Amino acid sequence: MISISVDSPFVHKVWNDVELSRMVEGGVPFSMASDSGGAIGRAYGVYDDVAGVDVRGRFIIDPDGVIQGMEVLTPPVGRNVEETLRQLQAFQHVRATKGSEVTPSGWTPGGKVLRPGIDLVAKVWQEWNPRDVYGEKKG
């Protein structure tokens, strides 16, 4: 995990020491990087040059350095860490099976996977039903 904002490492330190360490035992365990000037944010398409900040962009990067997932939000809405972890676990599962198993919508570890192939064409409905994952919610 690497977190990045345009703030200096000094400000990261103070934020960690006076606030974040009161939310997380021992403080932030990962590198808090400084993108002063926004060069990294520009390279990732998340730098807002009017506000001069990096917006909420989150990238899941695999062991080969390839982006597998990305999500970008405007500042007022926070992220869902559980969802990031779920996606990470799903990408790890796909990689571990060399893509022979893929994870349908709403998959969580241990959940139903699909094996893509000619036999699955038009047969997903037999293998997977949204009610199994999402229940009977209406609307």
Place this chain on the structure above:
Amino acid sequence: MEEKKASCDRPVAVVAAMESPEPKDREIPKKEASGMTIMVGRKAPDFTAPTYRQGKFGTVSLGEYLGKWVVVCFYPGDFTFV
């Protein structure tokens, strides 16, 4: 990770393969440089940036994480409340 002493110089982040073009080359490129397009399934741009981590100042490079999964998270600013 090499520890950096706190000083008044301003270390800045460096992004790999993102050299500024000479002014005469500043025409609109006909095609985006393919290496810098942000897209799932493509390489993440490498970068090196100054950091704070667990009581020390230092630097981090994305390249250090080759062989591992890594989540890179941008946010608008320290002390934001969301």
